[in-house]
Amino acid sequence: MALPTYATKLERLWHYTYLVICAAIFFFLIAPIVVVIPLSFNVEPYFTFTDKMLSFDASGYSMRWYDSLLTFGMAKPEAPRDLSWWADVWQNAKWVQAAKSSLIVGFFATIVATVLGTLAALGLSRPEMPYRRAIMAILISPMIVPIIITATGMFFFYSNPCEPLTWIGLNPQCGRLAGTYLGVILAHATLGIPFVIITVTATLVGFDQSLARAAASLGANPRTTFFRIIMPLILPGVISGALFAFVTSFDEVVAVLFIAGPDQQTIPRQMWNGIREQISPAILAVATLLVIFSVALLTVVEMLRRRSERLRGVTPH
Amino acid sequence: MAQALDPHAAIVTEASGLAPEGALKTADGQPLARALARSSRRARRRAFLLVLPLLAFILITFVLPIGQMLQRSVKNDGFSANMPQISAWFHANPRGTEPDEVAWGALAADLKASAEAKTIGVVGTRINYEMAGTRSLFTSAGRKVRDGLAPPYREAVLALDEKWGDPKLWSVMREASSPYTGNFYLAAMDRTRDAEGNMVQAPEEQRIYIRLFMRTFWLSAVITCTTFLLGFPIAHLLATLPMRKSNLLMILVLLPFWTSLLVRTTAWMVLLQQQGVVNDILVWLGVIRDDQRLQMIFNQTGTIIAMTHILLPFMILPLYSVMRTINPSYVRAARSLGATSWTAFRRIYFPQTLPGLGAGALLVFILAVGYYITPALVGGSSGQLISNMIAMHMTQTLNWSLAAALAALLLLGVLALYWVYDRLVGIDNLKLG
């Protein structure tokens, strides 16, 4: 983005103004995320930088809010921190419970979304696929339809999954999915699927179908072809799709609000409570941990993307 | 066999040599046209089978529930199921019939039965949806009729409360005597029915939904504009910088994208509140006095700022991927032909970015129209969108039919935009980072 040599003075001025504007916009993008990190170490229960913090006085900082993530909800938080204290944390601490719920839901929702989504993406990227456009539109729609509508629909359906059968005259009795892990997992898988489809089909766009044909002509059966040829090539796309699906589940709160029971209080659900009630810096401590988590995920995704481009021989422009 | 049906086998046959007779044949002697058709059918079926599990999954866990929810927007049997006798009377007698003693008797019997079954609250709630202030009429009547009423029923019921004689009430009960009704859609569009059953505008102070839809679309448009204003320079910078630098800066765009929505919303609450970081800095700089701290959150400003930040990557990414493909020599050519940099930008560069701009703007607009979390947390009362109203009817007033009707209208709008998006941009071109 160097200036051409024939630039006039005015253009030079504009060029630097433009760079300043861009810097300001980047600042707008990043500052909110960065600002929560130091505040989560605040000794005081406020969201402002105290004088001590600004003068880098160590006594202005503390880990108390991180500690409260462990102790909140414990039966005996004051007990000495031995093995049984940690057992108490594992059993009762609300944020730890929330993390467990989030991981269980995220893990299984990701598996469902990735397996189904990858298969479908393979089908969708074949030139023979019938009704491609319409089917693609349906499969992507969970990302487009407002989440409140999706969650509302799921609330009724998951409360009584057999109800639609009554429309065709049947009257079976079945349990409910709302308030169970299975329900939340299915809901989150649904919401994560568009991301898997988008990322995997994007990988498949550059995929050379003749590689599969070559494998077949050399005597590999379809299974071998899939696992030895296709899979390694699309794997980066699949993994980043899976990560997207996981993050979608990990960050999802509306469907959880509508269909989860007391056992499935995920991290976002717990945060939602905290934000609406009182944003103590404990919320900022969770936020900081989540930011670190997303930095890690982003790094993985970026590495995968570059690897994928290298493998497929696609060089960015 | 399987080998012979392979489409490539067929193609090889075609290429390798032609049979002397009229119809082309495959190696095993079948007519080529048929073999091709069969193999392509087979290939289609295979492709479809790969997609089928997911399609079935989405249809069951997503499309069906939404359909089931939408059914509630036209169906509410709160009255008809619990007040069977009076409902039957309404069906037997056309609109305009004065309620006779049979009708009053049916009403009295239904009220008593419903009070005993403890469904009178449900009945009252159903009528209250269309005629405010009638829930208590039913519940208090329910408490009084438990011992039964004696004929003549008209006088007996009117003795409970004069309001039972209101023709508007009878009109509403007639409407509710069928489980299927379009009245929730009327309510969602600020319409109601008068005593004669004609559609009329709701009273001035009760017209809220149209205004809310307008506000939702207006705020979404504003947010789309702000994301464009902020996203365009960034995308342009990223697209024109050398790869190494732009990759590095791209991380700054992607990081917010990967960060939890709740974290970003919390961050804005921390920044924008009156004792928050932004106000602190402004006071410290002397821009404002300590007692004039700005109100930037719990109103529309808060919604716009936070949502702009959250949706900005959805504008930058499509713009960037289009700008990457723009050949810089066009602008150079324009400059060499005497255009000023502004003219070259306006006439040559900008038109080429339009596909990306359209994709980004549509996507941002679609997502903004249905947003819920951020306005709920930072919007106060003036920054609430239609989604928040749906949530309120779902979780607080529990008027699920109205929530479903509002959801149906919102869904209609979003699907229309989605269709436009598919036409103009193509769903396949949706990219994430």
Add this chain to the structure above:
Amino acid sequence: MKRILILSSALCGLAFAAQAAEVNVVSWGGAYEKSQVEAYNKPFAEKTGIKVNMIAADNPATPLKAQVEAKNVTGDVFDIEVSDAIRLCDEGALVEIDPASLPAAPDGTPAAEDFLDGALQDCAVANIFWGTVIAFDGSKYSGEKPSTAADFFDTAKFPGKRGLPKNPKRTLYLALIADGVAPDQIYEKLSSPEGIEQAFKKLDTIKKDVVWWEAGAQPVQLLADGEVVMATGYNGRFFDAMVGEGKPFEIIWDGQYMDMDMFAIPKGAPNPEAAMEYLKFATDTQRLADQAKYIAYGPARKSSTALVGMYQDGKTEMAPHMPTVADHMKTAVMDDPEFWADHAAELTEKFNAWLAAS
């Protein structure tokens, strides 16, 4: 592949394994939830081995109704207001509770006589009396401090934002009191269209200055953050901030709105026996008195009143902070559960329309 299968089925087992005995209690969150955890849940878990899950809601009556109507009940015990208890009982959503099954007072007085008037309903048992009061940040006023409900509405004399709950029940009465209506005339006024209009007219005068809150902990936070200069909220929450956290808040008892909270069990609760056991345990004399150790709400049993002692810090006498003190009751508006059971729906509708019309 196989390993993944084994791993995932093991995790599945972990995820879906039926939990040991537990009970899900839906309450109001924040400081109030904390007081219940300390006073009821911990001793209950210790005594019975039943695990108590606390779930926070802005007003537990709404999820209760929604869960019953969707036939998807996940909570066992709900902490709700009297008017909601009556309404939901009328609608057949709640399990009936026999007063004879509740534990008697230590001196042997049966529960039916030990509970205060109205504290026992067909389907619900009260635990506490609580007030909705106005509080302000004392450090913000050097000269005259606000002292009445009328001052709350006087933005000329006391400029600044106000925090109000986003519902008609706890706003309309305050507007009328501030407009000079006597506390015992409130419901008469609210029964007539003119009275309702009068209340909304008064609210109109501060509408642009109001920050609306929904969860009970929010007004305290709004006040602490300086987002508002005055807010109405639940007296126990303000007490918690004032005494527990040393915030310079002051409470205006003029025009307090007094209400009871009750425990109720929905029909179709997943753990009905544990729920009933919890309800009986939590409403016994000692437990109700214990709760006052953590939050300034009055116990619903006569026998508990004598046992109310010090705040958990061990030096603050609780009695003078209770909403039930005679001095605080002078201009108090008592909750009329029957009125609200009948009129909540329509007044909420009017209120929301008023709110949306900017």
